[in-house]
Amino acid sequence: MIEGLLVMGGLGAILGLGLAIASKVFYVYVDPRIEAVEELLPGANCGGCGYPGCSANAEAIVKGESSPSSCVAASQEVIQQIAEIVGAKLELKEPEVAKPNCKYGVYEADRKYIYDGVRDCRAAILINGGEKECPIGCLGLGTCVKACPFGALSIGPDRLPVVNTEKCTGCGTCERVCPKGIIKLSSNSLAIVHEYTTDECTAPCQRACPAGIDIPAYIRAIREGDYAEALIIIKRSNPFPAVCGRICVHPCEYACRRNLIDEPVAINPLKRFVTDWEREKGMHVQVPRAPEREERIAVIGGGVEGLSAAYLLNRLGYNTKVHEATSKLGGLLWIGLPENRLPREVIEWDIKGILEAGVQVELNKMLGKDISVGSLFKEGYNAVLIATGGWDMKLYLSELVPDGFNPLPGVYLLIDLVRRKEIPIGSNCLIIGGGRSSLEAAKICKERGAKNVYILFRSSKQDSPIREEDLEKGVSVLFQTALTKMMGRDDKLEQVEVCEITEEGKEKEGSRRNIEIDTVIVGAGRFPELIYVRKDENSWETISPYAGPNVEQEVGIFRPGEAISDYKAAVEAIGSGRRMAASLYNYFRGLPVEPPSNMIRKDTEVLDVREVVNVRPVPRVKMAERSKDELINNPSLEISLGYTESEAREEAKRCLQCGLICYRKEKLN
Numbered sequence: 282m283i284e285g286l287l288v289m290g291g292l293g294a295i296l297g298l299g300l301a302i303a304s305k306v307f308y309v310y311v312d313p314r315i316e317a318v319e320e321l322l323p324g325a326n327c328g329g330c331g332y333p334g335c336s337a338n339a340e341a342i343v344k345g346e347s348s349p350s351s352c353v354a355a356s357q358e359v360i361q362q363i364a365e366i367v368g369a370k371l372e373l374k375e376p377e378v379a380k381p382n383c384k385y386g387v388y389e390a391d392r393k394y395i396y397d398g399v400r401d402c403r404a405a406i407l408i409n410g411g412e413k414e415c416p417i418g419c420l421g422l423g424t425c426v427k428a429c430p431f432g433a434l435s436i437g438p439d440r441l442p443v444v445n446t447e448k449c450t451g452c453g454t455c456e457r458v459c460p461k462g463i464i465k466l467s468s469n470s471l472a473i474v475h476e477y478t479t480d481e482c483t484a485p486c487q488r489a490c491p492a493g494i495d496i497p498a499y500i501r502a503i504r505e506g507d508y509a510e511a512l513i514i515i516k517r518s519n520p521f522p523a524v525c526g527r528i529c530v531h532p533c534e535y536a537c538r539r540n541l542i543d544e545p546v547a548i549n550p551l552k553r554f555v556t557d558w559e560r561e562k563g564m565h566v567q568v569p570r571a572p573e574r575e576e577r578i579a580v581i582g583g584g585v586e587g588l589s590a591a592y593l594l595n596r597l598g599y600n601t602k603v604h605e606a607t608s609k610l611g612g613l614l615w616i617g618l619p620e621n622r623l624p625r626e627v628i629e630w631d632i633k634g635i636l637e638a639g640v641q642v643e644l645n646k647m648l649g650k651d652i653s654v655g656s657l658f659k660e661g662y663n664a665v666l667i668a669t670g671g672w673d674m675k676l677y678l679s680e681l682v683p684d685g686f687n688p689l690p691g692v693y694l695l696i697d698l699v700r701r702k703e704i705p706i707g708s709n710c711l712i713i714g715g716g717r718s719s720l721e722a723a724k725i726c727k728e729r730g731a732k733n734v735y736i737l738f739r740s741s742k743q744d745s746p747i748r749e750e751d752l753e754k755g756v757s758v759l760f761q762t763a764l765t766k767m768m769g770r771d772d773k774l775e776q777v778e779v780c781e782i783t784e785e786g787k788e789k790e791g792s793r794r795n796i797e798i799d800t801v802i803v804g805a806g807r808f809p810e811l812i813y814v815r816k817d818e819n820s821w822e823t824i825s826p827y828a829g830p831n832v833e834q835e836v837g838i839f840r841p842g843e844a845i846s847d848y849k850a851a852v853e854a855i856g857s858g859r860r861m862a863a864s865l866y867n868y869f870r871g872l873p874v875e876p877p878s879n880m881i882r883k884d885t886e887v888l889d890v891r892e893v894v895n896v897r898p899v900p901r902v903k904m905a906e907r908s909k910d911e912l913i914n915n916p917s918l919e920i921s922l923g924y925t926e927s928e929a930r931e932e933a934k935r936c937l938q939c940g941l942i943c944y945r946k947e948k949l950n
Contacts, residue, residue: 296866314343317366322352327430329353329452343367350374353450354431358926372863373572375598377451379434379444383482383940384497386440390418390943403460411570416888417482417941419463425455470571472517473593474863479879479887484939486548488881489536491830491856492519496533496548498940503551504933511555512566519855520592521631523560524614526553527623527921530850538939541893543899546936547924554929556754558629566636566880572597576663576869579604581648583690584612585851586810587668589858592635594666601640604657606647612670614851618657620917624926649688655772658815663815663869664862676903691767691813693802698722707799711736711777713764714838715804723756731755735796737762739782740832746776763837765793767801767811768822774799786834810839812865826864827875829856830882888942894946902932 290838319339330351332338341347342363349364350373352784401599402424421440428663433448436454442455442464455464462480476493495514501950502511515522529549537545559566576599580591583605591601614628636642646652648669657665669688694703695715699722706729712719714737723734735757738745742760759779766778781792812824864874881887905922912918924932937944 283867303305303648304327307471312343314366315339317364318342321363321366323354323357324367324667325354325430325452327354327450327452327454328457329450329454331456335721342369343814348374349619353377353452365867371684372415373471375468375571376448377466377468377471378446378656379425379442379451379455381419381442381444381464381465383441383463384501384938385945386421386437388719389439390940391622391944394435402434403458413558415635417461417463417480419941420461425459425464428454428458429430430454430839442728468571469517469569470597470866473568473597473859474866476863476876476880478702478877478882479885484941485536485538485883485885486546486939487890488887490518490534491850491853492525492859494518494533497936499555500548500551500933500936501545501938503555503929504936508555508558509566512559514565515552515555516568517593517596518859519852520589520635521591521851521855522552523556523631524585525852525855526550526621527558529852538890538893538937538944539935540894542896543898544765547796547904547932549903550924551929551933554924554926557923558926560630565637567634567638568596570596573600574598575933576600577661578602578663578865579657579660579665580610580668581665582668583607583610583642583644584668584670584854585614586670586854586861587612588632588635588640589667589855590638590666590668590861591640592638592867593859593862595638595640598867599869603640603642604646604648604652605642606650608644608667610642610644621912621920641762647688653772654690654813654821655819658813658819658821666865667808667811667813668858668861669808679715689808690769690772691799691807692801692803694808695719695722695802697800698725700913705800707729708732709796709798710800710802711796711798712802713804715802719802719804720747726802727753727755727802733757735759737764737779739763739786739837739839741784748910763788764801764839765825765837766823767798767838768795768820770820775800780836782834782836786836788836805839809840810861811838812861812868815870822876824864824868826857829860830880832882890942890944893937893944895935896944899935901935904928915919924933 284384319336322335322339324335325421326334330338330347330353332347338347340353342351346551348359349367349369354359355363365916400422402420402422410903419441423436423442425442426436428436428451431448431450433445433450434444435445437443451466453466456466457692463482477487487494490496495518499511499514502508502514515624516567518526526549530549531549533548534545536547539545559770574597577602578594578599580587580601580603583603587603588610603610610632611628611920614623648654654665665763667689692746695718698704699718706726708729708731710726710733712722712726712734713757715722723736726734732755735758736747736756737759738747739761745760746760761782762779763782764777765780767774768778775797776893777798778793778795778796781789783789810826812826813821814824815821825838828840832840834840868874902924905920906919906920906926914921
């Protein structure tokens with residue numbers, strides 16, 4: 282008995298000693314700050330922070346690898362407490378909420394397939410050959426609802442997920458479980474920079490809009506009487522809604538699916554209606570602004586394109602200032618458009634809204650004369666965005682423009698050179714395009730002291746208008762080559778980057794190289810939009826906004842399909858301004874300055890319907906116009922009077938709320 286107790290006691294002592302040694306050997310120090318941060322986190326383990334659970338995020342926050350505001354479910358008070366624990370600077374984060382990218386459920390669509398007996402979206406997409414009609418429509422079985430850790434989702438009567446924005450934290454769980462990407466996180470910033478892609482449920486009108494407006498969404502808001510929401514939807518893409526509501530060429534209406542039955546929905550007059558409502562209220566509805574960002578941006582050009590870019594960058598959180606060469610903002614809006622089609626107070630209203638949002642302006646500041654790219658960088662700007670419009674307008678502003686005028690460092694127009702204007706020519710010149718006129722330009726460059734002259738063509742040697750025997754000594758031709766970047770210091774151009782391209786206009790991998798160039802001669806009527814970004818105190822480089830939907834090739838600064846004089850419609854200039862804003866937004870966030878790989882372009886093939894059934898013809902609501910007698914007595918009066926509220930809501934009901942190959946079913950009885 283005693284021996285047994287001694288043995289047990291000895292074993293206990295040995296085990297105790299072993300545990301004591303193990304605790305010393307295997308002791309793991311836990312930073313008390315990690316424990317304090319984890320206690321504050323809600324413990325939802327939703328993954329919205331990007332880490333596998335709250336414990337991992339707490340550790341990352343203390344290490345400085347994650348922001349104190351990274352927890353999407355934490356209140357502002359909790360975020361502040363976390364920042365105080367780790368001694369970090371608190372950065373505000375723009376809220377994101379889930380947004381279903383589908384307009385109605387399968388029970389409401391005319392084209393449908395009901396998944397009887399299946400209760401999970403991921404299973405429905407696999408069984409019996411997969412989905413039967415719409416390849417990108419919502420299945421409506423509520424997998425996202427079950428997965429939401431915050432109870433922010435429910436399934437509505439139309440079998441679509443309904444988001445409770447008060448409860449939604451933007452954790453992204455619903456986005457991760459949806460097998461079709463129907464529900465995604467969204468914010469005002471994401472909506473501004475959004476491009477339509479082939480994996481979205483887009484309508485024909487959306488794909489046709491040069492500005493990229495979510496047309497079905499704003500018409501739905503009008504139908505429901507939410508005019509402020511309709512304006513926000515429009516202004517995320519187009520800060521000139523009152524102007525465009527009167528003069529837009531509305532390609533969206535030509536694409537409207539109601540053309541297959543009767544007449545297109547009055548998309549543009551409905552846009553005008555909400556802007557008339559805004560003007561009657563006397564207060565501008567603004568897109569909510571993202572948290573303040575540190576970068577300052579100078580926008581050159583106070584026309585439609587420049588003001589659009591400045592407004593959208595301002596809404597993205599950047600401080601922007603527009604520098605306009607003349608004494609008036611608005612550019613070509615004031616020229617060639619009669620008062621009875623575009624009243625001057627309408628132009629002033631939209632511009633006033635842009636300025637009220639916080640966009641700053643300096644008038645009578647011409648780039649290349651009063652200010653320069655280099656001087657703006659010295660003032661502390663991080664980027665200079667060029668939106669000067671058609672350079673051929675110089676011909677009409679000759680009294681303002683001196684000889685040798687070059688708004689961009691080292692860049693001149695070929696037309697000025699061949700007209701023997703006094704253009705300073707450096708040692709190394711690059712001539713871009715211009716056909717056989719480039720030979721004359723090269724000769725002039727050599728006469729004025731250039732040692733090396735390069736002529737750059739995107740076309741092949743066989744398709745070029747130039748032959749080897751045409752070239753003088755010291756002149757080289759770069760065939761199937763694109764200019765991709767310019768680099769310099771202060772107001773001097775020092776280098777360019779070029780790359781070789783294939784017959785299809787794609788970049789040849791590994792072909793980019795730099796050439797010492799101090800003078801660029803441009804054969805086009807205008808220089809395309811460019812963004813200059815500061816690299817250090819004095820040096821800079823250019824980035825090209827990503828290509829729009831109409832370009833034939835995407836590589837380089839000069840791209841076939843882009844405007845070479847001026848845009849034929851204000852809405853196209855607005856779309857270009859939005860893409861400039863989106864490109865700079867991506868650049869500052871360290872993302873590639875390029876659109877989604879599956880962005881819908883003019884030659885992109887997408888599913889569509891060629892016939893609409895079970896939809897009764899409903900005549901388009903006509904807008905009232907002034908009588909001939911009124912117009913004879915006062916020709917400056919606006920001809921069209923716009924919709925009344927009841928007319929607008931009635932016309933909005935005609936919208937079929939189309940998806941890719943579906944539209945809302947009507948009750949014909």
